[in-house]
Amino acid sequence: KAGVTQTPRYLIKTRGQQVTLSCSPISGHRSVSWYQQTPGQGLQFLFEYFSETQRNKGNFPGRFSGRQFSNSRSEMNVSTLELGDSALYLCASSLEQGARSNEQFFGPGTRLTVL
């Protein structure tokens, strides 16, 4: 079974631009979560989607948004990029049923650099 895939793997943008990152969960997984990882703040939760609905949201400004499609694929968007948005963005999926629920499996991440 294929793991979580994220595209693109690397991205370079300039301040003020916007960016869209994509995540395809493990087949059968309906929950997708996004995390930001920076050297200073560590791993921080952005948001979670389940059945196309945002179920949970972290403490990030409105410039960060996301959505989930009917096939469970998810995208996150960051508008008006700032230098501090440079980070590794990780997507995780989980099977929301039975004994294996709550196990989140992560993708390889998208490394975003803002110049």
Place this chain on the structure above:
Amino acid sequence: AQKVTQAQTEISVVEKEDVTLDCVYETRDTTYYLFWYKQPPSGELVFLIRRNSFDEQNEISGRYSWNFQKSTSSFNFTITASQVVDSAVYFCALSEVGDTGRRALTFGSGTRLQVQP
């Protein structure tokens, strides 16, 4: 609010040594999940184990073992006979289960393990 503390920032051992990574957590919930993840240089977080708050049984998987003690709010991870391939950053994480369902993972700051040949 939930919190996870990994006091060891970096640990360096020589191959074949045993090493224990500490994790202390704080939560007000009675139902929660604890996790360990490994992050090799490639960046991907690799799931190692999940433990729920009602299961205090220790677990062993090959060279890996985990010690969960609710009395001290700790969930420590031991690697026996460490190998160079164990070199990575290890994260402990906590997920509460509130009235609205499972909450997001709260991660510790990570422990960088370097295993020297």
